[in-house]
Amino acid sequence: MDSSANCPFCHITLPPSQLQRHANSHFDEDDGVADAEKDEQLARDLELAQQLSIPPSSLTLQENNTMDEKISCLIAMQYRSSFYHVKFPGGLISLLSNCFELDADTNSTILLSGYVDHFQSLASEDIGWGCGWRNIQMLSSHLLSHRHDARELLFGGSGFVPDIPFLQRWLEIAWEKGFDALGSHHFNHSVYGSKHWIGTTECAAIFRSFANASDKRKAFQVYGPMDRYLVGRNSDVSQLDSIVNDKSQSTTNYMAGGSDHSMANRFPRKKEGHQVLLDWVWNYFSEESLTTSVQNRHVVITNRVPLYFQHDGHSRTIVGIQSRPQKNGVPQYNLLILDPAHRTVALERSLRENAGWKKLIKRGVHTLKKPQYQLCYIDPGIAIGEEMEQLKKIDSVFIEF
Numbered sequence: 528m529d530s531s532a533n534c535p536f537c538h539i540t541l542p543p544s545q546l547q548r549h550a551n552s553h554f555d556e557d558d559g560v561a562d563a564e565k566d567e568q569l570a571r572d573l574e575l576a577q578q579l580s581i582p583p584s585s586l587t588l589q590e591n592n593t594m595d596e597k598i599s600c601l602i603a604m605q606y607r608s609s610f611y612h613v614k615f616p617g618g619l620i621s622l623l624s625n626c627f628e629l630d631a632d633t634n635s636t637i638l639l640s641g642y643v644d645h646f647q648s649l650a651s652e653d654i655g656w657g658c659g660w661r662n663i664q665m666l667s668s669h670l671l672s673h674r675h676d677a678r679e680l681l682f683g684g685s686g687f688v689p690d691i692p693f694l695q696r697w698l699e700i701a702w703e704k705g706f707d708a709l710g711s712h713h714f715n716h717s718v719y720g721s722k723h724w725i726g727t728t729e730c731a732a733i734f735r736s737f738a739n740a741s742d743k744r745k746a747f748q749v750y751g752p753m754d755r756y757l758v759g760r761n762s763d764v765s766q767l768d769s770i771v772n773d774k775s776q777s778t779t780n781y782m783a784g785g786s787d788h789s790m791a792n793r794f795p796r797k798k799e800g801h802q803v804l805l806d807w808v809w810n811y812f813s814e815e816s817l818t819t820s821v822q823n824r825h826v827v828i829t830n831r832v833p834l835y836f837q838h839d840g841h842s843r844t845i846v847g848i849q850s851r852p853q854k855n856g857v858p859q860y861n862l863l864i865l866d867p868a869h870r871t872v873a874l875e876r877s878l879r880e881n882a883g884w885k886k887l888i889k890r891g892v893h894t895l896k897k898p899q900y901q902l903c904y905i906d907p908g909i910a911i912g913e914e915m916e917q918l919k920k921i922d923s924v925f926i927e928f
Contacts, residue, residue, distance in 0.1 A: 602683030605693035608664055610646050611871040618642055622878035627826050629881060637826045638812035639847035640833045644668035645871045653691060658842045659725035660691045661867035662835050665844045669833055676909055680737040695719040698729055701736030705919045727903040728921050730835045734905060735918045801895040805860040808848050835903035862890040
């Protein structure tokens with residue numbers, strides 16, 4: 528079935544979700560702009576729209592289109608990704624918080640990110656390959672809900688989360704701007720319309736590439752992949768806080784080309800490697816300056832952006848962590864995750880009924896069976912100046928425990 532529709536005024540073919548807005552634009556006042564200029568702009572938009580629909584390699588190689596023209600075209604043509612809206616104030620995170628408040632285990636502490644929409648993979652669209660894109664959509668939904676600068680920067684200031692094909696276009700634009708040149712080469716500079724798996728580096732490249740229209744030196748401070756949390760045996764993280772939470776050091780060593788492998792020697796071998804990962808996630812969510820509200824004595828909502836959580840074959844979104852004290856002094860952690868492979872309706876039902884949700888959302892150390900995990904996280908603030916150029920190179924340090 529043809530899902531497109533023609534504008535009754537200019538006859539441009541558009542998705543139905545965009546038709547009304549586009550048609551209304553023909554009646555918008557333009558502060559005195561001449562009709563000839565309007566016609567010229569409309570013709571230019573139509574030409575760019577037609578170019579956007581051709582194979583991405585052809586679009587990339589056309590030197591007569593400037594970067595600004597390609598971005599303007601993409602902003603005009605992109606449309607909102609459809610997803611199931613949870614019909615509860617505050618969405619899934621509020622439902623999850625309520626479940627923990629009703630939990631008999633009052634000795635545990637739960638740290639949660641704020642609002643985030645769940646984007647599930649769909650059988651008709653992306654099952655088997657789209658989890659990375661769905662996690663990017665989840666992170667985007669949080670940023671758009673919580674950060675004014677994000678609403679101005681992300682996806683051309685559209686204020687919504689685009690569908691996967693348009694995210695693929697944004698990634699290609701990030702590559703063309705010079706972000707993650709190695710990753711771009713790996714994909715032959717093209718992902719639009721493909722079923723390629725993506726990971727933390729592609730997530731970082733997309734978010735880093737967005738620049739403020741009034742200051743193109745600004746970009747999101749995105750860090751990752753944090754693939755130094757690799758498993759082996761008998762590792763410790765006694766200096767985890769000083770290594771991970773020091774912003775300048777993590778920037779130098781894990782993103783901008785640093786490769787200080789001597790850091791591996793700073794971890795005495797006492798803890799399991801997976802425990803190091805959990806300790807880092809706890810420290811990430813527990814930074815005191817980022818706490819926004821305490822639901823009760825053991826449920827805390829933070830300002831932290833959810834984490835992109837990658838392992839071989841799949842990726843998920845970490846929206847929080849639970850800590851429970853043990854007699855041996857080592858906290859027992861459970862990651863709190865949203866999985867694109869789960870149905871949003873099932874998640875909502877289990878949380879509303881306070882039954883079965885733990886199997887869907889909680890992940891203890893015993894479930895971390897992969898030999899390697901990667902994390903991508905977004906810090907508050909916008910990078911400027913030379914830092915923007917540094918962010919184009921995505922490096923990480925591999926430490927084996």
